[in-house]
Amino acid sequence: MTSKNVLTLLAGLLVMVLPAEAFAMHIMEGFLPPGWSIAWWAVALPFQIAGLLAIKKTVNNRPKLKLLLAMAGAFVFVLSALKLPSVTGSCSHPTGVGLGAILFGPMVMSVLGSIVLLFQALLMAHGGLTTLGANAVSMAVVGPIVTYAVYKLIKQFSGNTSVAAFLGAALGNLMTYITTSLQLALAFPAENGGVMASALKFMSIFALTQIPLAVVEGLLTVLILNALLTYSKPELQELNFEMAEG
Amino acid sequence: MMKSKNIITPLLLIAMVIGITIFPLLFNKNAEFGGADGKAKEMVTEVQPEYEPWFEPLWEPPSGEIESMLFSLQAAIGAGIIGYGLGYLKGRNKPKDHTHA
Numbered sequence: 001m002t003s004k005n006v007l008t009l010l011a012g013l014l015v016m017v018l019p020a021e022a023f024a025m026h027i028m029e030g031f032l033p034p035g036w037s038i039a040w041w042a043v044a045l046p047f048q049i050a051g052l053l054a055i056k057k058t059v060n061n062r063p064k065l066k067l068l069l070a071m072a073g074a075f076v077f078v079l080s081a082l083k084l085p086s087v088t089g090s091c092s093h094p095t096g097v098g099l100g101a102i103l104f105g106p107m108v109m110s111v112l113g114s115i116v117l118l119f120q121a122l123l124m125a126h127g128g129l130t131t132l133g134a135n136a137v138s139m140a141v142v143g144p145i146v147t148y149a150v151y152k153l154i155k156q157f158s159g160n161t162s163v164a165a166f167l168g169a170a171l172g173n174l175m176t177y178i179t180t181s182l183q184l185a186l187a188f189p190a191e192n193g194g195v196m197a198s199a200l201k202f203m204s205i206f207a208l209t210q211i212p213l214a215v216v217e218g219l220l221t222v223l224i225l226n227a228l229l230t231y232s233k234p235e236l237q238e239l240n241f242e243m244a245e246g
Numbered sequence: 247m248m249k250s251k252n253i254i255t256p257l258l259l260i261a262m263v264i265g266i267t268i269f270p271l272l273f274n275k276n277a278e279f280g281g282a283d284g285k286a287k288e289m290v291t292e293v294q295p296e297y298e299p300w301f302e303p304l305w306e307p308p309s310g311e312i313e314s315m316l317f318s319l320q321a322a323i324g325a326g327i328i329g330y331g332l333g334y335l336k337g338r339n340k341p342k343d344h345t346h347a
Contacts, residue, residue: 030299031290071331077324081317085270089277116320123316125303188293198293212266219266223259224328230252231335 025092025180026120026135029128036187041133044110047141051111058104068228068235072100073112075224080116080139084216086209094217095176098169099224101144102151103239113140138179147172161229162222170218177210178203 032040058065079096086092096116100109114136120126127135151168155161185199228236270277290297307313 028287028299029303030301031287033297034300067331067334071328074324074327074331078321078328079324081321081324083317084267085277085279087270087274089270089274089279091279119320121303122305123307124313125306128301128303130301184290188290188297190293201293202289212270216263216266219259219263223256223263226252226255226259227332228335231332231339 025095025139025177026117026127027131027180027184029121029125030130031128032131032134032183032187034130036183037130037133039133040131040137040183044114044133044136044141047107047110048114048136051107051109054105054107055111058108062238065235065238068103068232068239069100069108071224071228072103072108073115075099075221076109076112076116077119079217079220080120084213086212088209090209092177092209092213094213094220095139095143095173096217096220097139097144097176098147098165098172098217098221101147101172102165102168102221102225103228103236106141106144106148109144110136110140113144134183135180138176138183142179143172143176145172146175162226165225166218166222168218169221170214173214173217174210177207 055069058069076096079094081093083091083093095113097109097113100112114132117127117132117135117139121128121132147168149168150171151164154164154167158164181199181202184202185195188198189195190197190201270279307316
């Protein structure tokens, strides 16, 4: 009993002493038990299927938008390849899914985000196939949905596209990482305190690391969105129309 | 006559991104800035020491050089497509209109 308490205290101290360490967003291959791997795949799949249908509809009905769609996917490619240093002394990367979520809605990004995750799982051993479902839920489902919701809300109230896009992309990035911690915590609840204690532990490790990167993600999303607002008015008008409809 | 494009905002945004990125390098000189990948593994083993990963990556880059090459490739593919897209969109807007404006 007391020795257990001492152990917990030591573990707690260790966590406080090591705030400089953080983990990348993707859960590594084999690091979720089979049950959880399958469960998260089951959560991700409906979104991916909905996303495929949404993409098919866009490509068929509005072929003009194909270029923007490719650019939204390309943005994910660039940003998730950039491992940036953070104040805590470790590196993590932005996700890039915010831009596409703002332009095309969150469903489309569940596909584009998953493609990048697959690329990284197969070629870089970054993330994994068994954990792709869970990683897709955090980066390609939750992140885009949060971005889209925040963007819509702020846009509605302030009318300022840049502020809305910045906050949407930044908060989407943060929520992606919070989701990852929850996924790890659910699979690995702490002996004392269970899932919540474990979640706080996983979150405490990256929260500070991720904040500056979330800001970077917001800034870069605004940068590209501004360029599109300048040069791609006809496509954006078509998109707004489509978004208002659906 | 010709509408002057706002060049300040994008430059400011890029400057902020660069600032946020190099700040840790100046301010936290002794940090390792290590690959964060192993940390989740360490956390899991800390919470549940008996856990064994049940699946291994099918293929792993044989060295850090190969891995960084693949990451560069990923960024290059993305940047290429974005550059192509913006160039196309910008070029398309160029011709006729501004003689009347």
